[in-house]
Amino acid sequence: MSDRLDWNDLRERRMTEPGAAETYEATRIAFELGQEVRHLREGHGWSQSELARAAGMTQSAVARFEAGGTVPTLPVLERLARALDRRLDVRFASNADAA
Amino acid sequence: MSDRLDWNDLRERRMTEPGAAETYEATRIAFELGQEVRHLREGHGWSQSELARAAGMTQSAVARFEAGGTVPTLPVLERLARALDRRLDVRFASNADAA
DNA sequence: CCAACTCATAGCATCGATGCTATGGGTTGG
DNA sequence: CCAACCCATAGCATCGATGCTATGAGTTGG
Numbered sequence: 527m528s529d530r531l532d533w534n535d536l537r538e539r540r541m542t543e544p545g546a547a548e549t550y551e552a553t554r555i556a557f558e559l560g561q562e563v564r565h566l567r568e569g570h571g572w573s574q575s576e577l578a579r580a581a582g583m584t585q586s587a588v589a590r591f592e593a594g595g596t597v598p599t600l601p602v603l604e605r606l607a608r609a610l611d612r613r614l615d616v617r618f619a620s621n622a623d624a625a
Numbered sequence: 626m627s628d629r630l631d632w633n634d635l636r637e638r639r640m641t642e643p644g645a646a647e648t649y650e651a652t653r654i655a656f657e658l659g660q661e662v663r664h665l666r667e668g669h670g671w672s673q674s675e676l677a678r679a680a681g682m683t684q685s686a687v688a689r690f691e692a693g694g695t696v697p698t699l700p701v702l703e704r705l706a707r708a709l710d711r712r713l714d715v716r717f718a719s720n721a722d723a724a
Numbered sequence: 725c726c727a728a729c730t731c732a733t734a735g736c737a738t739c740g741a742t743g744c745t746a747t748g749g750g751t752t753g754g
Numbered sequence: 755c756c757a758a759c760c761c762a763t764a765g766c767a768t769c770g771a772t773g774c775t776a777t778g779a780g781t782t783g784g
Contacts, residue, residue, distance in 0.1 A: 603651075
């Protein structure tokens with residue numbers, strides 16, 4: 527379920543391009559954030575449409591984001607965080623820090 | 626020193642627009658990240674040009690970012706983190722968590 | 725005084741994320 | 755079988771971030 531996306535291909539392609547180590551990372555982060563949002567959303571018992579309304583976006587945008595279809599921008603992450611009653615945390619961690 | 630920027634005005638304007646709570650937050654985050662990068666960069670004893678080269682961008686881009694001139698994208702943050710020997714950490718923290 | 729370096733900015737092209745509308749397939753409940 | 759909901763995707767317009775080049779002002783060292 528939800529594994530026949532075109533975006534999976536897109537993402538995979540992006541992550542295997544030559545010399546795209548940073549893009550790879552960003553894409554991976556985007557994917558993980560998408561999964562986390564999906565998790566949080568389901569925890570709230572919300573549909574994509576409901577989250578979308580709460581975050582001031584459309585269902586399609588939520589779907590695209592959850593699927594890792596694009597690398598989200600900070601404003602979007604911020605709105606999602608608010609809707610999900612979280613705080614967006616972005617920082618440069620020491621490489622030694624735990625993941 | 627470094628306080629006569631046009632971007633300060635731009636940012637301020639962005640942060641005082643009506644109903645721009647999320648944009649405000651994103652702009653604030655961008656500003657803080659910029660300051661942190663500047664701090665880290667100076668800790669390495671690097672000029673903007675040197676960091677730019679290490680991060681695969683130009684000096685003007687670094688200056689723009691450090692000044693909070695734009696809200697950076699994850700790929701850019703990732704590249705800067707790598708150049709500065711850090712790990713980019715993005716997550717949805719519980720509202721109770723410390724800043 | 726000049727050369728070399730610093731950082732701040734401008735202007736423009738391009739790329740990519742987002743917003744939007746519209747489907748389509750899947751599932752469920754009547 | 756149909757209505758109503760779910761989510762995945764497409765296509766397109768727009769906006770904004772980034773890359774680029776080129777200055778300019780300030781500082782420092784010769």
